[in-house]
Amino acid sequence: MTSIQEKLSHYTKDILFPLGFHAKLAPAITGLTDLLFTLHAIAPESEDLRTHLSTKSGNAIGPLWAALCIKEVFRTQRFIQATHQAIQDKLAQKEGPIQIIYAGTGPFATLALPLMSYYTSTEVQFTLLEINQISFDKMEQTINLFGFEDYVNTAICADASTWHVPADLSADIVLSETMYNGLYKEPQVGVMLNFATQTDNSCIFIPEEIKVDLVSKPLQVERVNHLDTLITFNRAFMNSLIQQSTHRLWEFPIHRIPLPALAQEKLYLATEITIYRDFTLKINDSSLNLLRRFHIPLPTEGSEIVVQYQIKEIPAFEVVG
Template sequence: MSNPIAVLQEIGRIFQKEENNFAELSNTISIFKNLVNELSTLDLENETARKSLFLTNGKALGTTWAALCLDDVLRTKMFIKGVFKAIEQLRKKSTKPIHILYAGTGPYATLLLPIFASFTTEEVQATVIEINTESFENMKRLINKLGFDQYILSYENEDATTIRLKNPETIDIVLSETLQCGLIKEQQIPITFNLLQQVPENTILIPQSLALDICLLNYAGLKNRTENTPEESFCSVLERVIEITNKAATQFQLDLNTSATQILAQKQIMLPMDKMSLYDNVALLTRITVFENEKIAINESGLTIPILLKKEIDLKT
């Protein structure tokens, strides 16, 4: 590839567009994958690369599975677009370099490569954290090959759920995308809580809001919806189970030294009988606001596919 920096700049430009041209986005993801794969020495078919790390606070993806997150088109676009918007907002308020803490980089540091290509080191700097050693080493080599080493304040091959930050007061953005649908298994929530307890209170968190809703769902309505179909026509929210924002550390007051469940408790939710004929599923919905109006809607990503909790035969009896 003749000029990878120019390629990354163009990727960043396309991902910042307001409209979603899926042919263009799919082609851009392919170009992005080819670039990072050409500069990497990973064998993604290797059994070691496929092994995830199962930790007290969740699962850290194996290198292969972390690399495949790039294939989720809207997930990748919206997160990168959100980071661009957050940086531009902060640059209007300050002339100092924006310090991004990126926890869970995977083997490519996907969300920062177009950022580094588009800003100078006087504008953006980063601390990067990755627990998986194979992913960590590839990420370091990739950043070095691209000439982005000068953007990195610190490389940390550490567990982001327990790490003690060296200069937390300098951090402007906490970025972590260690997500699975329904916020299960992976480490997003414990990572978020650990880091938020250390950084300034007004630090921007990306994703800005993560929430889980219990809802009644008309599955046919969901499948047949168009871009302009209102969510209320196929989904009725019963209750918000949890919402994580940059206020979560003070809101929940977690003890990170215990593995006991501290956020979610057993709760009974009554199904409204007057609505049952309109819906055929009870579902758990993951709501993701990346930054301000940049949101990932239902079914737009593998992260926001509804988790069906109860099927039609149970609801109608």
């Protein structure tokens, strides 16, 4: 085992330790971050690393921003722990290797790399998808530097929102963390819907559920008032949407929401994520869970707004009436 493999195994052990926050968690995330940034000499000032790619399903963030996501302690810990639990559950049901499609790897394949150090290549195999060529090249370099080539079924530079799953690939887990708070701007919804059309219900999706509520919050007060649940994005929702839509022209439900007196309040989108089973991210646990301002036309007293999610170059919940 090389020195970088030993370091990765050490950090992985602390990340997978079955507690919430503990003394070794933040040092493990910091150590893993420093290791990966040093291996690739990530230069924050590089314009190429900062540039996003625009797709029909949302922005694919630049390599620097994708790399920086690893620094969020609970976000990284819980996604890795949740994926580990999903692998354990699948291994209890069938012989390996468990086939995992990891869509949107960024430059480090952050959520896969620690698990490659934990499992054998006969237990897990990854199909790695990344649309940004710079991120893709760095991801392949990362896999090679750690000697994890045997864990990779295939690696493809492609748009995960349109990629066709080969007939001979039976996915057990689909993993994608290509989202922003309020399901804004990034292609998480389009990516997951693409794979939901090509996998059966036995396939575990990570995250398992993303719930976005419309809330109001009085000025200078932490308390929020729930107005409506705009989406509960899980497998059941996706199945229903697929059945009701044609030619992948997704028609999301319309929500008519009576507005409270908003003179002293503003509207926000509140995002909560069930990654898998008991592994969750609640409000303020990560940047994915920060309240997001929801701007609306100036309301009149007693009015309502009509809100619908739309997939396009900048996906978002929008006021449509």
